[in-house]
Amino acid sequence: MNLCALTIHEARASLGAGHVTATALTRACLTRIHALNPRLNAFLTVNADEALQQAAAADERLRREGAAAFNDQPLLGVPLGIKDVLSTRGLRTTAGSRILEHYTPAWDATCVARLRAAGAVLLGKTNTDEFAMGSSTENSAFGVTRNPWDEARVPGGSSGGSAAAVAADLCCAALGSDTGGSVRQPAALCGITGLKNSYGRVSRYGLIAYASSLDSVGVLAKDARDAAIMLEVIAGHDPHDSTSAARPVEGWEQALNGDIRGLRIGVPREYFIPGMQPEVTEAVRAGIETLRSLGASVIDISLPSTTLALPVYYLIATAEASANLARFDSVRYGLRVPGADLVDTYRKTRGAGFGAEVKRRIMLGTYALSAGYYDAYYVRAQKVRTLIKQEFERAFAQVDLIVAPTSPTTAFKIGEKADDPIQMYLSDIFTLTMNLAGICGVSIPCGFDTAGLPIGMQLMGAAFDEKTVLRAADAFQRNTEWHLRKPAL
C-alpha cells in the first residue's frame, strides 16, 4: 500500500483500525517530499521535526482511544500542506515573496489553528505566486512549481504548490486561498478536487491579505469527501474576522448521500466560448451528461455579464491589493533596503522586495484609486460587480447548481504566458465571477486531453450552499474514475 496516496477518509480508516500509524504515514510523506520536491518545488518549507512530533502525539491518542479519537479530532494524524500565504506560528511564512523571505509569524491563521486543534500533521508550506497574485506559480520569488502530470508545464496558480503536492501524493490534502480562481484553476490543471468556499464561510484571519473583499480560504483534496471533511474543520465564525459569517458549521460529509435526482443544473452559454480548447468543451459537456444520467435536469442559462468580470476583477482586486500591501513598509517585519530618507527607504525596499507582477498590480490599483480616476474605474467596477452578483442571484432562483469549465485550457507550458499579463489573466476568465459574487464552488476532474493533461469541471452553488456543491461533486465521483488517476512520477 502506498501510504501517501491515501485520502483523508482512507487514512482515518487505517489509523483508526490500527493498520497504520500516523508516524508511518508522516514519514512516508516526508520521504516522498524529499524524493520529489527537488523536481516539483511544491513545498517551500518542510516542517519535518514538528510534523513528526504531531504524528507521535496523534499515535499516542490513537493507541489509547482508537477511532473514537476522531470524534473531536477529525484530522488526527492526517498529514497536510499549507499554502504559504497562511500564517503559521513559529514556521516561516513567505507569501512567495522576497520581502517576507525571513518572516516567522507569532500566531496561527484561524484555519491553521483549527487544523492543529483537529489533530492534523502540518508537513510544511506550499509554493504560491507572490502574494497569491498569479495563475501559474511562475510569480513565486522561489521558483516555479512544476505540474506533476508534465513537468514542463505549470500547475496553475496561485495555489499551485498545494495542488501539485496533493496531485503528487506528497500529502493527503492542503489548504489554499482563492481570490479569483487560485484554488479551482490549479485543482483543474493538476487533476484534483478544489473547493472555493463562500465569502465569509472560513475566517481570513492570518491569511496574508491580497484583495479583502474577494479572498477566501479553500481546500485542495483528492476527492469531494475529503473537501467536506476539511471544510467542517476550518469553517465557522471567528471573532478575529468581522467578515466571517455567523453561519453554523454543517455536517457536510454526512450530507454526501450520492443522490442528485431532481437537482436543477444550469449551463451558462457564456462559459463555452470560441478559442477554448475543444477537448475541454467536450469533457465538460460529457460531465454534464453524467450528472443528467444521475437524475439531474439540465437547462441552458445565460450570464451575460460574464465577459465583464475580468476587467472588474482586475480593477477591484488591484485597488484592494494596493491598499493591503502598503503594510510592507520595512518597519515591523520584512526586508529593509535603507534609502536617503524614510520615503526613499520605503521605495527602495518595495522596489527590491516585490516581484514584477506584484508591482504591476500595485501600480494598476494605485492608479484606479487615484484622484480623477476613482469614480471612472474603481466605483464603476464596483457597480458592474453588483450586476454580476445580481445575475447569479437570479440564476440561483431558477437552478440549484451551475456547471461550467474551470479553465479554458489544460495546463500551459512554463514561460508560455509569462510576458503577456492579459493572456495570463484570461486563464481565470471562468473562475473570477464567483469571487465577485461571493458564491461557492468546486472544481473536479472530468477528463483528460490527448496530451494526457487533466480537465476540470466547475460546479457553482449559491452563497453558503456548499452542501449542494459537495453533494453533486461526490455523486459525480461515485460514478466516475477521473479523480482516481495519478500522474506517473
Added chain:
Amino acid sequence: MPDPTPAPTLSPAEVERIALLARLDLTEDEKSRYAGQLSAILEYAATLMTVNVDDIPPTATVLDARNVMRAEDIPAPGLSREEALANAPRTDGASFEVQATFDNGD
C-alpha cells in the same frame, strides 16, 4: 454627471507619479514596461465604460453585515514585546527603529 473618460495611455511622468504614490522605486526599464502594459490593461478595462450602471449601487462587500462591533471587549493576552519585535529589521530592543520623519535640527 457622466463619468469622465479616462486617458488610457500612461506617460512616463504619470508612471513615475503613480510609483511615488505607491512607494515603489522603479528602474527606467520597469517604468517603460509598465507604461505599456498598464495602458493595455486600462484599454481592456475600457469595455466597462460602455455598461449602463445608472442607479446601480456599488458592491464593496457581498455580505449583508455592516459595521460589525465586538460583542464585548474581553481582555486577552497579546504578543510579548519580544515576539512583536522578533521580525523587525531594526530595533533598539524596546522599539522599532526607523529614520527620522521630521527634521529635528540635527
